[in-house]
Amino acid sequence: xxxxxxxxxxxxxxxxxxxxxxxxxxxxxxxxxxxxxxxxxxxxxxxxxxxxxxxxxxxxxxxxxxxxxxxxxxxxxxxxxxxxxxxxxxxxxxxxxxxxxxxxxxxxxxxxxxxxxxxxxxxxxxxxxxxxxxxxxxxxxxxxxxxxxxxxxxxxxxxxxxxxxxxxxxxxxxxxxxxxxxxxxxxxxxxx
Amino acid sequence: xxxxxxxxxxxxxxxxxxxxxxxxxxxxxxxxxxxxxxxxxxxxxxxxxxxxxxxxxxxxxxxxxxxxxxxxxxxxxxxxxxxxxxxxxxxxxxxxxxxxxxxxxxxxxxxxxxxxxxxxxxxxxxxxxxxxxxxxxxxxxxxxxxxxxxxxxxxxxxxxxxxxxxxxxxxxxxxxxxxxxxxxxxxxxxxx
DNA sequence: ACATAAACGGATCAATGTTCCGTTTATGTC
DNA sequence: GACATAAACGGAACATTGATCCGTTTATGT
Numbered sequence: 337x338x339x340x341x342x343x344x345x346x347x348x349x350x351x352x353x354x355x356x357x358x359x360x361x362x363x364x365x366x367x368x369x370x371x372x373x374x375x376x377x378x379x380x381x382x383x384x385x386x387x388x389x390x391x392x393x394x395x396x397x398x399x400x401x402x403x404x405x406x407x408x409x410x411x412x413x414x415x416x417x418x419x420x421x422x423x424x425x426x427x428x429x430x431x432x433x434x435x436x437x438x439x440x441x442x443x444x445x446x447x448x449x450x451x452x453x454x455x456x457x458x459x460x461x462x463x464x465x466x467x468x469x470x471x472x473x474x475x476x477x478x479x480x481x482x483x484x485x486x487x488x489x490x491x492x493x494x495x496x497x498x499x500x501x502x503x504x505x506x507x508x509x510x511x512x513x514x515x516x517x518x519x520x521x522x523x524x525x526x527x528x
Numbered sequence: 529x530x531x532x533x534x535x536x537x538x539x540x541x542x543x544x545x546x547x548x549x550x551x552x553x554x555x556x557x558x559x560x561x562x563x564x565x566x567x568x569x570x571x572x573x574x575x576x577x578x579x580x581x582x583x584x585x586x587x588x589x590x591x592x593x594x595x596x597x598x599x600x601x602x603x604x605x606x607x608x609x610x611x612x613x614x615x616x617x618x619x620x621x622x623x624x625x626x627x628x629x630x631x632x633x634x635x636x637x638x639x640x641x642x643x644x645x646x647x648x649x650x651x652x653x654x655x656x657x658x659x660x661x662x663x664x665x666x667x668x669x670x671x672x673x674x675x676x677x678x679x680x681x682x683x684x685x686x687x688x689x690x691x692x693x694x695x696x697x698x699x700x701x702x703x704x705x706x707x708x709x710x711x712x713x714x715x716x717x718x719x720x
Numbered sequence: 721a722c723a724t725a726a727a728c729g730g731a732t733c734a735a736t737g738t739t740c741c742g743t744t745t746a747t748g749t750c
Numbered sequence: 751g752a753c754a755t756a757a758a759c760g761g762a763a764c765a766t767t768g769a770t771c772c773g774t775t776t777a778t779g780t
Binding site for chain 1 (some may be wrong): 727728729730734
C-alpha cells in the first residue's frame with residue numbers, strides 16, 4: 337500500500353521535534369513536559385500530537401532514531417578502521433548509548449504499549465550490526481570466534497546496571513575486560 | 529531529641545493510607561492517582577499530603593514497609609523451620625517480592641530524590657536477614673558456606689529481569705537452580 | 721492564479737499533583 | 751465532665767500537563 341506523500345514542512349517539523357525531544361530528554365529528563373519540547377522545536381502542541389498520538393509515542397520515536405544512528409555507526413566504523421579497532425570503537429559507542437538510556441529505561445519498563453516493540457527493534461538493529469563487526473574481527477584473527485552478538489549486547493547492558501556513582505567507571509572497566517576477553521585466544525589466520 | 533507524640537487518629541490514618549496505597553499500586557499500577565488512594569483509605573487529600581509531602585514520598589514509604597515485612601519474615605521462618613528449609617522458603621518469598629516490584633522499579637530509577645535512599649534501605653534490611661539464614665543453613669550442613677548474601681540478592685534481582693511473558697517461570701526455575709547450587713558441596717557437620 | 725487538502729498552532733478541556741484554610745476532633749488539665 | 755488548645759482533617763481551589771479541537775495558514779498540484 338503506497339504511502340501518501342508527506343509535505344516538506346511536515347517532514348521538517350518532525351525532524352525538529354525529534355531533535356528537540358532528544359535535547360530536552362538529555363537536559364530535563366525523559367519526563368519533561370511536551371510543552372517544553374514544542375517550545376524548543378518551535379512548533380505548536382497540535383503539531384506534535386498530530387504526528388505522535390501520545391507522549392509515549394514520541395519517546396519511543398526518539399529511542400528508535402538513536403538506535404538507528406548507533407547501529408549505522410557500526411557500518412561507518414567498519415569502513416574506516418581495521419576490523420578489531422572497529423569492533424572496539426563500536427562497543428564503546430554502544431556502552432555510551434546504553435548509559436544515556438538510564439532514564440529512558442525506566443519509561444521503557446513502565447508497561448506502556450508504545451514501548452513493547454522496542455526491545456525487538458533494539459535487537460533487530462544491533463544484533464546484525466555487531467555480528468558483522470565480530471565476524472570481520474574474527475576473520476582477521478583479532479578476536480575469538482563463536483561469541484554471540486546478542487550475548488555481548490546483553491552483557492554490556494547488564495554491566496551498565498550500576499547503583500553507585502562510580503557506575504560509569506566501573507562499566508567502562510568491565511567492558512574493557514570483556515573486550516580483552518574477546519581478544520584472548522583469537523586465532524591468527526597464519527596459525528590455522 | 530524526643531519525638532512529639534502523634535495522635536491516635538493520625539497513626540490510624542497513616543496505616544490506612546499505606547495499606548490502601550499498596551492495594552491500589554497492585555491493582556492500578558504504581559502511577560495510580562493519589563485521589564484513588566485517598567478514596568480507598570477513606571481520607572482527604574490533605575491528610576495524605578500532610579504526612580507525605582509529595583506523591584513519591586508515599587511510594588517510597590510503601591516500599592520501605594514491604595521491605596520491613598519481607599525482611600521480618602526471615603526471622604519468623606527461621607523460628608518455625610529447619611535452617612535449610614527456612615532459607616529456601618525465604619528465597620522464594622524474596623523472589624515473589626522482587627516480582628511485585630517491577631512497576632515500582634521503574635519509579636525507583638526515575639531519579640526522584642525520594643527514592644535515592646531506598647537501595648541502601650533495601651540492602652541494610654535484606655542483607656542481615658539473608659546472612660543469618662545462610663549462616664544457619666551452612667552450620668547445619670545444608671548449604672555450602674562462603675556465599676555472600678549480597679551476591680545472592682543481586683543474582684535473584686538480575687534473574688528477575690525478564691523481557692518475555694515466560695519471565696516468572698524462567699525466574700522461578702533459575703532461582704531453584706541457584707538454590708540447588710547452594711546445596712551442592714554442602715559440608716555435613718559429621719564430614720568435617 | 722487558483723483550488724484544495726494537508727498541516728499548523730494555541731485555546732480549551734480533563735485529569736492529577738499539590739496547597740490552603742475553615743472546621744473537627746483528640747488530648748491534657750482542672 | 752467541662753473547657754482550652756493544638757493537632758489533624760478534608761475538600762475546594764490552584765497550577766501543571768497530557769490530549770483534543772477547530773479556525774487559520776500554507777504547500778502542492780493543475
